[in-house]
Amino acid sequence: MTTHLARGTAAPFSADFDLGRLAALRRTVAIGARSHGLRGPALEEFLLAVNEIVSNAVAHGGGRGRLRLWCDEGNRVCCQVSDDGPGLGWQALARPCPPLSAEEGRGLWMARQFCSVSILPSARGTTVEVSILIPGTS
Amino acid sequence: MNVNPVLDHLDIGDHVCCPVGSVEECWAVAAAGTSCGLHAGHKVLFFADDPDGLSGHLAARVPGARRALTNRQLQVQAGAASYAPQDTFDGDQMIDRIASEAVLAQRQGFSALRVSGGLSAVLDGTGDADADAVVDYETRVNTLLSQEPIIAVCHYDLRTTTSEVWQRLVAAHPTTVVPTGKQAVSRLRGLRTRAGIRLAGEADLANHAALAHLLADVTAAPGTCLIDATELRFADARALGCLLRTAESRGGRATVIACPAHVAECLRVLGADRIPQLTVRAAA
Structure with missing residues (x-):
């Protein structure tokens, strides 16, 4: 993983989270993403995507996890979310949006509508990477 | 303390x-x-x-x-x-x-x-x-x-x-709210109005059951139901689904969801257009 900062001055940061820190984490991620130049609708979309991955970790991945945020050389703001839960196969990314009657299960699908999402191989638990291109750059 | x-x-x-x-x-x-x-x-x-x-x-x-x-x-x-x-x-x-x-x-x-x-x-x-x-x-x-x-x-x-x-x-x-903290874990307020409900704050995993209940309360509201979510700063995928399900469950009766533009966009992505009796009004 590269930690080189192509834009902005903020260093990559990491934070532990659980249910009690979900909203605070969104604010921290917003500040970090903004410092890399992410603004407007793209910022809102990125925050939603990150929130869904983090919520999945809290609800299904053992209640807690760790998040890292950085900006890569290709002007993408990237976020990696790891948990120690039972693990999530890459097939999860192929799941369609569940019907309206379903109470949950649309988080990962929703994240993919706005951001690139990949499930990274990891020895234990699940690591998901979410990234978005900063608009106006390429 | x-x-x-x-x-x-x-x-x-x-x-x-x-x-x-x-x-x-x-x-x-x-x-x-x-x-x-x-x-x-x-x-x-x-x-x-x-x-x-x-x-x-x-x-x-x-x-x-x-x-x-x-x-x-x-x-x-x-x-x-x-x-x-x-x-x-x-x-x-x-x-x-x-x-x-x-x-x-x-x-x-x-x-x-x-x-x-x-x-x-x-x-x-x-x-x-x-x-x-x-x-x-x-x-x-x-x-x-x-x-x-x-x-x-x-x-x-x-x-x-x-x-x-x-x-x-x-x-x-x-x-x-954790007493020793500096901010809220989650903050959402739902206030019933004559036409429906006004929601303010953030809707996420830390208050999803409360939101589902508040919205279930307005399902039977007579006439056009206005869900005024203009002060809803954040809604996660589950909350968005709940908003749409509320509109759908009202049968033929009309529902208006007024919300910030980014919430409206998420509702659209999730298929708001496929619920004919729903109008999503994005705040400028």
């Missing part, structure tokens, strides 16, 4: 889950709440495990509390007798009790009722049935709190609450 500043700025419609780790912490939260409540001209009511102890603490710590105890603006009642008069927790009875206290407070000339209590005693050392009853009560009391001028702060002792029950309790409350 200084308590979380969010607790000093609660407003009508707030239903707060407040985890406490000790009696001292619980009383510090009670003192802060009493101070705010008396200052705002609200009636302040506590259901406490140790009513005499808490009354003494408030009288000693909060300016004006002694006088308020005399003129009944401040009341401290025994918790157990209110929660479980027949030794089993009765959520319906509790909701009726709070409703009648709110009516009484208004009759006495107070602009709102600020009620606090701890239900840990109900959960303490008992089975899942009690946990289910308490979670169910905390979910259903949202209906009353969205309709009447009430602020409710519910103390739960983290030492006697399992993490599974704790997550369910948090989700049942629109707002959760």
Whole structure:
């Protein structure tokens, strides 16, 4: 993983989270993403995507996890979310949006509508990477 | 101790889950709440495990509390007798009790009722049935709190609450505030309006059951139902699904969801256009 900062001055940061820190984490991620130049609708979309991955970790991945945020050389703001839960196969990314009657299960699908999402191989638990291109750059 | 500043700025419609780790912490939260409540001209009511102890603490710590105890603006009642008069927790009875206290407070000339209590005693050392009853009560009391001028702060002792029950309790409350923190874990307010409901704050995993209940309440609203979510700063995928399901479940009756542009965009992505009786109005 590269930690080189192509834009902005903020260093990559990491934070532990659980249910009690979900909203605070969104604010921290917003500040970090903004410092890399992410603004407007793209910022809102990125925050939603990150929130869904983090919520999945809290609800299904053992209640807690760790998040890292950085900006890569290709002007993408990237976020990696790891948990120690039972693990999530890459097939999860192929799941369609569940019907309206379903109470949950649309988080990962929703994240993919706005951001690139990949499930990274990891020895234990699940690591998901979410990234978005900063608009106006390429 | 200084308590979380969010607790000093609660407003009508707030239903707060407040985890406490000790009696001292619980009383510090009670003192802060009493101070705010008396200052705002609200009636302040506590259901406490140790009513005499808490009354003494408030009288000693909060300016004006002694006088308020005399003129009944401040009341401290025994918790157990209110929660479980027949030794089993009765959520319906509790909701009726709070409703009648709110009516009484208004009759006495107070602009709102600020009620606090701890239900840990109900959960303490008992089975899942009690946990289910308490979670169910905390979910259903949202209906009353969205309709009447009430602020409710519910103390739960983290030492006697399992993490599974704790997550369910948090989700049942629109707002959760840790006394030792600096900001809210989650903050959502739902206030019923003539046409529907007004939602403000953030809707996420930490209040999803509360939101689902508040929205279920407006499903049967006659005429066009207006879900005014213009002050809903954040809605997660589950909350977005819940908003759409509410509109769909109203059958042929119209629903308008007014919301920030980014929430409207998410609703569109999730298929809002496929619900003909739904209009999503994005705020500029």
